[in-house]
Amino acid sequence: xxNTSRPTGPNPAAGAGPxxxxxxxxxxxxxxxxxxxxxxxxxxxxxxxxxxDGRALPASALAGEAGIGAATASAHLAKLAEGELVxxxxxxxxxxxxxxxxxxxAALECLALIAPPLAITSLKQSNRTNALHRARSCxxxxxxxxxxxxxxxxxxRGVLTxxxxxxxxxxxxRDRPSSYGHDVRYELTHTGRATLAELGVDAERLPPRRPAIxxxxxxxxxxxxxxxxxxxxxxxxxxALDWVRWGPSPRIVHLTNAGAHGLERTLGIALTGWVLPD
Numbered sequence: 001x002x003n004t005s006r007p008t009g010p011n012p013a014a015g016a017g018p019x020x021x022x023x024x025x026x027x028x029x030x031x032x033x034x035x036x037x038x039x040x041x042x043x044x045x046x047x048x049x050x051x052x053d054g055r056a057l058p059a060s061a062l063a064g065e066a067g068i069g070a071a072t073a074s075a076h077l078a079k080l081a082e083g084e085l086v087x088x089x090x091x092x093x094x095x096x097x098x099x100x101x102x103x104x105x106a107a108l109e110c111l112a113l114i115a116p117p118l119a120i121t122s123l124k125q126s127n128r129t130n131a132l133h134r135a136r137s138c139x140x141x142x143x144x145x146x147x148x149x150x151x152x153x154x155x156x157r158g159v160l161t162x163x164x165x166x167x168x169x170x171x172x173x174r175d176r177p178s179s180y181g182h183d184v185r186y187e188l189t190h191t192g193r194a195t196l197a198e199l200g201v202d203a204e205r206l207p208p209r210r211p212a213i214x215x216x217x218x219x220x221x222x223x224x225x226x227x228x229x230x231x232x233x234x235x236x237x238x239x240a241l242d243w244v245r246w247g248p249s250p251r252i253v254h255l256t257n258a259g260a261h262g263l264e265r266t267l268g269i270a271l272t273g274w275v276l277p278d
Contacts (some may be wrong), residue, residue: 043076047076047080048108051097052108054137059095105139106180142238146253147218148218148224159195160186177222178216179217238259
């Protein structure tokens with residue numbers, strides 16, 4: 001006798017949604033269009049770029065950097081928070097905004113690789129562009145010439161091993177500029193742990209819930225700079241030592257004279273020709 005009972009649950013042929021197979025989780029596609037629409041607005045893009053150094057900033061500072069009014073900035077920030085690109089935290093009477101994580105910053109770096117350059121119409125813009133190439137933050141670690149030099153010093157001093165830090169496009173499999181690297185595996189050496197300890201970085205107590213050692217392919221230098229928990233911890237220590245300082249604009253980092261001498265002494269990094277602030 002044929003079974004005339006109807007099956008229960010959603011019918012995929014009727015477009016009722018995904019069906020969970022026995023013991024398998026549901027799979028979903030990502031909504032790239034929604035994220036792209038949030039970034040596509042010029043004012044929101046400027047706000048996200050301001051936050052790409054990982055710091056939390058008030059709406060007033062973001063409005064000033066984006067060149068918009070306070071009410072407009074608040075509306076944009078509400079959309080970015082709803083889209084989970086930024087988070088907001090209350091500190092006393094102030095609401096501070098930051099990116100939800102390093103993946104947002106990495107996505108912005110990737111878009112910068114294919115985006116047409118903004119026209120430089122002033123000496124101020126030219127100086128800022130040069131400063132970003134010289135030394136900048138890539139979320140919570142160092143990038144640009146300084147970040148690449150730091151990585152090179154770590155390799156030459158035997159702190160890290162696994163590669164020479166040079167990005168070779170003709171040999172790359174998954175590595176592309178302005179993104180996390182995947183083709184190479186760097187490892188921290190026993191000597192490296194001692195060297196980092198001298199700098200005040202405890203390699204056994206790195207930021208949790210993230211890989212200890214990662215690298216990015218620097219978009220301006222086309223070489224590797226250090227990311228991951230170790231990159232974040234080392235960068236935080238350099239700020240604490242006043243070897244690097246934040247510049248006048250978001251993401252710009254300045255190397256101090258103390259930092260130049262300290263990096264040459266500990267890692268053998270000779271940063272000749274750098275114009276250093278007092």
